[in-house]
Amino acid sequence: MATSVASQLAKLRKEREALEKREKALQARTHSRAIEKILVIAKDAALTAADITAAMGSGKKKTAKSKSVGANKSPVSRGKVAPKYRNPANASQTWTGRGKSPVWVQALKVAGTLDAALI
Numbered sequence: 001m002a003t004s005v006a007s008q009l010a011k012l013r014k015e016r017e018a019l020e021k022r023e024k025a026l027q028a029r030t031h032s033r034a035i036e037k038i039l040v041i042a043k044d045a046a047l048t049a050a051d052i053t054a055a056m057g058s059g060k061k062k063t064a065k066s067k068s069v070g071a072n073k074s075p076v077s078r079g080k081v082a083p084k085y086r087n088p089a090n091a092s093q094t095w096t097g098r099g100k101s102p103v104w105v106q107a108l109k110v111a112g113t114l115d116a117a118l119i
Contacts, residue, residue, distance in 0.1 A: 038052075081096040081098060082096070083095060083096050083119060084096055084097040084118065084119060085097060085105060085114070085117045085118060085119065086117055086119050087102075087104045087105075087117065088108075088116065088117055089104065090104075094119070105117070
């Protein structure tokens with residue numbers, strides 16, 4: 001029975017390989033047609049290869065926001081935020097008040113004494 005399973009697996013592998021070859025051939029034909037259409041459109045619009053490469057290199061779709069004044073500025077790097085709370089039991093532990101609160105902050109909240117830890 002093991003040989004029949006092995007032969008069935010071999011047959012399935014051959015079929016898969018044949019299907020993959022057919023898929024690649026179909027994609028190649030489809031890609032060729034698409035490239036022909038793109039070339040026609042590019043020639044009609046007087047676009048150069050550099051224009052198309054630059055448009056594809058951006059990686060992002062341009063939106064109405066990106067066309068507004070100042071939209072091309074890089075995001076401002078924000079510095080470290082000063083701590084807002086200090087653990088009364090361990091002065092080396094601080095928390096800025098942003099993000100997930102540490103266990104000691106949660107304990108102070110439950111006790112209702114978080115204001116006492118303000119710096």
